[in-house]
Amino acid sequence: MKRVHRFVTNDFTVRVSVVNATTVVQEMQIIQNSYPLATVGIGRAMVGALLMSSHLKSGQEVGLLFKGNGPISSIYAEASYEGHVRGYCPQPDYEAPPDEDPLNLGRALGNGTLSVTRHQPFQRQPFHGTVEMTSGEVGEDLAHYLHQSQQIRSIINLGVYLDSYGKVKAAGGLLIEVMPGVEDTIVDRLEKNRQAEKANISEKLLKGISETDLIAPYLLGLPYTEIPHEHEIKYFCPCTVDRVKRALSLLGTGGLQEIIEEDGKAQITCQICGRHYVLNVQELEDLKNEVRRQSLH
Ligand SMILES: [Zn+2]
Structure with a gap:
């Protein structure tokens, strides 16, 4: 069963979520017949939404809207605490001009904003937060949002691996969040670990490396514990x-x-x-x- 795995350091100052989301991103690609660029964008956003929503409470969900002035115009993904996730791009068959990097998502999105919405049951007004996109590559933008809006410093690594036909072979990622006011020694340790970890996350996912082993290099020297989170991830759309x-x-x-x-x-x-x-x-x-x-x- 694929689910978001969550961990916390034993002093409760660093929380971590990690997921292998290959199956749900593959399902999205089959339904929407998305080309490589949109697939990478929607896939990363779906993984990001899954990771962020795993820290919410039961019944809550998070929506991520990347909206820019580029040719792909927007990417949307939402996920719930229970692991339901969906994603969308209005230009699923966009291809970059032949002289450009075919997977440069930032250029395809252009300049614009990332809006994060948090829905809670029985609350009419969802919570909204908006920041400028920094790179349009999803991970950096999410880190920027967490820092700007919640004063949380983070490490985010999202990966979508495509084969030579543009089909999804692996997708997933990890999110490490440092709570405000944490000691500098812990931040330094995380930063050193991150720099030492050179491996590409999508290649690791492709090799079938477990969620536990994916995060281990990032948390070297910091004792931590897994927090139970038994919700299977599923591609799910609430349309009626x-x-x-x-x-x-x-x-x-x-x-x-x-x-x-x-x-x-x-x-x-x-x-x-x-x-x-x-x-x-x-x-x-x-x-x-x-x-x-x-x-x-
Ligand atoms: Zn639907």
Whole structure:
């Protein structure tokens, strides 16, 4: 069972999460048929969201929106404490011009912002935080966000390994967070460990190295303990026919009437999970009447 593994140093000043997310990133790629650049971007964001959400509480989730002025325009991922994760990019088949690095995500996203949203059940208003993107490579941007908004210094290493056909072979990452006010000796130790650890995380994941062994080199000299976190990671999309109807109602009565006359039904595919929805004439008429009723209020 794949899950986010969590650890804490025995003095509670450093917390760690690590995940092998290969299966869920592969599933996303199969559903969305994403090309390498979008796959790497969505994959890293999904891993980042999984790592960050593992420190929340039951029922909470985190959403990450990277929005820039570049050709790929945005990347979105969200994950819950329970390990449900999904991701999306509106330009899944974008390819960099032939003279450019084909996997330069920062250039494809351009300049812009990272917005982090935390949803909590029974709370109408989610928590929002926004920072400028520093590199557009996801990991650095998340570290910048944690520092700016929560004064948490961190080490983030995210990896998505593609084969020569652009298919996902491995994906995962780790997040090491230093709580505010920690002694400098611990920070120095982490920094030395990080510099000594030269191995590429996606290659390690490809070799099947365990989560425990992935983090060990980073925590050399710091006694630590695993914290139980028994939630299997799953690609999951909460879309429903009601959400589809809500989206369609934005077309207004005129737009709905057009669909009824021209197609006799509405076929919608959720771009995040690939689920198909079909609304017949009667359902479209009902929706149209509902929209009309609401517009009278
Ligand atoms: Zn969906």
